[in-house]
Amino acid sequence: MFEQHLAALPIIIPLIAAPIALILGRSLLTWGFATLISAWACYASWHLLLAALSEGSLSYAMGGWPPPWGIEMRVDAANAFVLLAVTAVSTLVLVYSKNSIEKEIDSAQHPLFYTAHLLCLAGLSGILVTGDAFNLFVFLEISSLATYTLVSLARDRRCLTAAFRYLVMGTIGATFILIGVGMLYMKTGTLNMLDLAERIHLADGNRTINTGLAFIMVGVSIKLALFPLHAWLPPAYTHAPSAVTAFLASTATKVAVYVMIRFIFTIFGADYVFREMGMDLILMVLAIVAIFKCSYMATAQSNVKTVLAYSSVAQIGYMVLGVSLVSVTGLMAGLIHIFNHALMKGALFMAVGAVFYRVGSVDIKAFRGLGKQMPLTMAAFTIAGLSIIGVPLTVGFVSKWYLVTAALEQQHWILAFLVLAGSLLAVIYIGRVLEAAYFQSASDDASAAEVKEAPWLMLIPMWSLVIANIYFGIETSITTEAASSASEWLFQNSKVLEVSP
Amino acid sequence: MAVLIDLVLLAMLAITALRVIFLKDLFAVVMLFGIYSFLSALIFVSLDAVDVAFTEASVGAGISTVLMLGTLALTGRTEKENKHSSLLPFLVVVVTGAALVYGTLDMPPFGHPDNPVHEHVAPRYIEQSPKEVGLPNMVTSVLASYRGFDTLGETVVVFAAAIGVMSLLGIRRRSEDETPESGLKEHQVLRVVAKLLIPFVVLFALYVQFHGDFGPGGGFQAGVIAAAAFILYALVYGLPLAFQVIGPKFLQLLAPFGVLLYASVGLYSMFKGGLFLDYNTLASDPVAGQHYGIIIIELGVGITVFAVMLSIFYAFASQAERSNVQ
Amino acid sequence: MSFIIDYYNYWIVVFLMMTGFYIVISANNLVKKIVGLNIFQTSVFMLYITMGKVSGGTAPIVAEGVTLYSNPLPHVLILTAIVVGVATTAVGLSLIVRIKRAYGTVEENEFQNEDDAI
Structure with missing residues (x-):
């Protein structure tokens, strides 16, 4: 039973659990329930990854209707890998959120928070697992609606305007994707991704397909906050409740990066997108501008959540840069960074949330002297921060290593240099926070004395991610194996398309 | 005849949408949206999509309009003058529109029965579903x-x-x-x-x-x-x-x-x-x-x-x- | 002439989409933005329904003596999309109500000024 339905479980479990969570209705009860459900989904994803690695790809026909007539779930190493990261972070964030949302969200709304979180998880899993282009749109909207709700749950009124801006941008993005998918459907008569891939190159006259590609790429770029379409992200991440930011920063945009990879490699074919349409150059330029512009913006912010939000946009630049290199190593670097960045940003935002829990502010001034008062939290922040910079023995180093290798493979010396130069900016924005925490003393002694270490329910998930940062930084074989087989799989299937029609 | 109805309805839609841009009275804007929604429902009927028309009429012209009016009751019904330039949005729209028009040039001609949309997946729904699923709709x-x-x-x-x-x-x-x-x-x-x-x-x-x-x-x-x-x-x-x-x-x-x-x-x-x-x-x-x-x-x-x-x-x-x- | 009849529908739909899109990105009033978003989406629905039409066909409900039906698949997709649209609209409008209560205004430049002032 478990084996047979494995490909569908990571979606179905949270999807069915969300309405139950609303009915349960009590804060503590829904917290335990949601955490267990998310852990179960994570367990299923782990088995799914193992199955995908051994079998190549799994297909599950919803409703028993064979594709392309019915909706197919299709799992290979690429989406199983990202799915595992998403469900794992979701579980840890749920453990963490109990204390965090007590401080940041009205207690009457706690059940709504957990319901929305489960809906968001179901939506993200659906986007990852589905093999149907229109079904992807439906799950995109489930996760988006849940996200707007989650962002707007904070007490600060600015979360409302941030959520509204996010809603407008997100809906425009989704509608662009809908237009693009419509154009593909118009020329091929199908919505199934693999079927689309086969028929897309048979279509006569490619002006409609070209436009479809353009609209899908712009729509997805809004969702993944690719520079210059990132304006919605910093306010949303800054003003959302900390637990929400920790979850979204490490999952939502990553899933959108996956969608971009899926559309480029599986549906359109790398050859068409990069060689015929020249998308690689566009993506590369935007990625580099994102890395430098947004890292620079991060160095100039006083709110630490905003610093990390801009850093996220810059890190997305690294992922897209990996994709734009059009090589197995480059794509692999992008995929590894999706996973690794989830570990780093999850830990960082959790640490910042813990500071807010104890100090009540996330301004950089509030961090003064915290190195002594909250040693465990700040140690977690430090290690995850070093990981963002790319210091050896952390996962950040692994990401950068493969990215630089991929650049050097193609003799892109300047690119390799730029990747390393980007890290220097990360040294500045992480360093500013660390300086305040360790080398400046708290200004107000009376209130400073009362600041205690974060509660263990916040420290455990935070440190789990920190340990993962170090573990996967040293024992790199697991992630690199999964990412390289995912990358090879994507390229192989993309190449097959070039030959067969 | 059907073509003529289509042309007239589409022209009416265009006029309604354009009017929304320039109106400052939000109550009128929302009512125009209701009209827009009803007109599109009519288009859907003339294009054989009766289920969609039914939904558009009840949702777009019904629920959405009611909710918008409810919001207006709370937020005020006139839009304030704003001075910021509308040149950039206009350029974005022109570029996007041009891309779309470029895309339409290879679109299969309207209504032809041998368009790709009607060939690959859809025939099974039309031919087999009355037997496989057993419903006329x-x-x-x-x-x-x-x-x-x-x-x-x-x-x-x-x-x-x-x-x-x-x-x-x-x-x-x-x-x-x-x-x-x-x-x-x-x-x-x-x-x-x-x-x-x-x-x-x-x-x-x-x-x-x-x-x-x-x-x-x-x-x-x-x-x-x-x-x-x-x-x-x-x-x-x-x-x-x-x-x-x-x-x-x-x-x-x-x-x-x-x-x-x-x-x-x-x-x-x-x-x-x-x-x-x-x-x-x-x-x-x-x-x-x-x-x-x-x-x-x-x-x-x-x-x-x-x-x-x-x-x-x-x-x-x-x-x-x-x-x-x- | 046949070229124009073949493509007239598409072009008007493109025009409608862009009108809606323009309202979304240019409007300063949030309610108007949502109206624009709805017009934009409804026009995209029309694109889908347009491609499903077969000349001389009828609605895809089995009837005696009818052999040519329009394509039911775009209809199904758009039914789903309409529902998604109204869901987004409802959440967007609720946000507007809360913004009005928190800031006293629903004009984008006014509350942006307030946000920046803090």
Whole structure:
């Protein structure tokens, strides 16, 4: 039973659990329930990854209707890998959120928070697992609606305007994707991704397909906050409740990066997108501008959540840069960074949330002297921060290593240099926070004395991610194996398309 | 003739949309949107999409417009003059529009039966679904069975909207003595007409719910129409009385129940050895199984949509009452 | 002439989409933005329904003596999309109500000024 339905479980479990969570209705009860459900989904994803690695790809026909007539779930190493990261972070964030949302969200709304979180998880899993282009749109909207709700749950009124801006941008993005998918459907008569891939190159006259590609790429770029379409992200991440930011920063945009990879490699074919349409150059330029512009913006912010939000946009630049290199190593670097960045940003935002829990502010001034008062939290922040910079023995180093290798493979010396130069900016924005925490003393002694270490329910998930940062930084074989087989799989299937029609 | 109707309707749509840009009176803007929605429903009818037209008319022109008017009542009805330049948006739109027009140049000509859309996947729906699923309405067959997972997702989207609105606006019950005068007490004619009308609207909703297999309609439209009946009741007789008929707490249980009813069909088919939402396994005869499955999931959709639409209306209406008191 | 009849529908739909899109990105009033978003989406629905039409066909409900039906699949997709649209609209409008309560205005430049002032 478990084996047979494995490909569908990571979606179905949270999807069915969300309405139950609303009915349960009590804060503590829904917290335990949601955490267990998310852990179960994570367990299923782990088995799914193992199955995908051994079998190549799994297909599950919803409703028993064979594709392309019915909706197919299709799992290979690429989406199983990202799915595992998403469900794992979701579980840890749920453990963490109990204390965090007590401080940041009205207690009457706690059940709504957990319901929305489960809906968001179901939506993200659906986007990852589905093999149907229109079904992807439906799950995109489930996760988006849940996200707007989650962002707007904070007490600060600015979360409302941030959520509204996010809603407008997100809906425009989704509608662009809908237009693009419509154009593909118009020329091929199908919505199934693999079927689309086969028929897309048979279509006569490619002006409609070209436009479809353009609209899908712009729509997805809004969702993944690719520079210059990132304006919605910093306010949303800054003003959302900390637990929400920790979850979204490490999952939502990553899933959108996956969608971009899926559309480029599986549906359109790398050859068409990069060689015929020249998308690689566009993506590369935007990625580099994102890395430098947004890292620079991060160095100039006083709110630490905003610093990390801009850093996220810059890190997305690294992922897209990996994709734009059009090589197995480059794509692999992008995929590894999706996973690794989830570990780093999850830990960082959790640490910042813990500071807010104890100090009540996330301004950089509030961090003064915290190195002594909250040693465990700040140690977690430090290690995850070093990981963002790319210091050896952390996962950040692994990401950068493969990215630089991929650049050097193609003799892109300047690119390799730029990747390393980007890290220097990360040294500045992480360093500013660390300086305040360790080398400046708290200004107000009376209130400073009362600041205690974060509660263990916040420290455990935070440190789990920190340990993962170090573990996967040293024992790199697991992630690199999964990412390289995912990358090879994507390229192989993309190449097959070039030959067969 | 059909072409001519089409041309005229499209031209009217263009005029309506353009008018929205320049109007500052938001009440008029919202009414124009209602008109836009109705006109598009007419287009949908002329393009053979009767189910879609039905939904557009009840949702776009109905629920959406009501909610927008409710929002206007709380936020004011005139747009302020703003001085910032509209050149950049205009350029963005021109570029996007140009890309789209470029894209249309290779689009298959309108209405030709041998266009790719009609060739690959669709023929099976048209030829086989009356036998495989056993329903005359192919849209219902595809919606509820072939692409039943999409429809589950759609029901969850509706549910997610309810979560959003509930968390943003909440539904507060005031204690009795605080209750302000609401409803339309002086309008006797309205009250009588509403009382006469409501049973028929509910009856029609039930007809749409259970006749969706044979003609246009289904759970979604039925849910919206049933919600409309109660919205009418609440408007005429006031919120407190409507809360006594169907309270927000009850709706809060009903909305997840519909989703669960839908999902339970999927789980049951898994226990019977099939894949998720495989209705063939529900009965010994696959076609009968399809029929059972579709009836139940349509009911789930109807229940959730009804509960969500009504609670969203309640949320907006109680906001409006609160601001009236202040 | 046949070229124009073949493509007239598409072009008007593109025009409508862009009108809606323009309202979304240029409007300063949030309610108007949502109206624009709805017009934009409804026009995209028209694109889908347009491609599903078969000249001389009828609505895809089995009837005696009819052999040519329009394509039911775009109809199904758009039914779903309409529902998604109204869900987004409801959440967007609730946000507007809350913004009005928190800032006293629903004009984008006014509350942006307030946000920046903090």
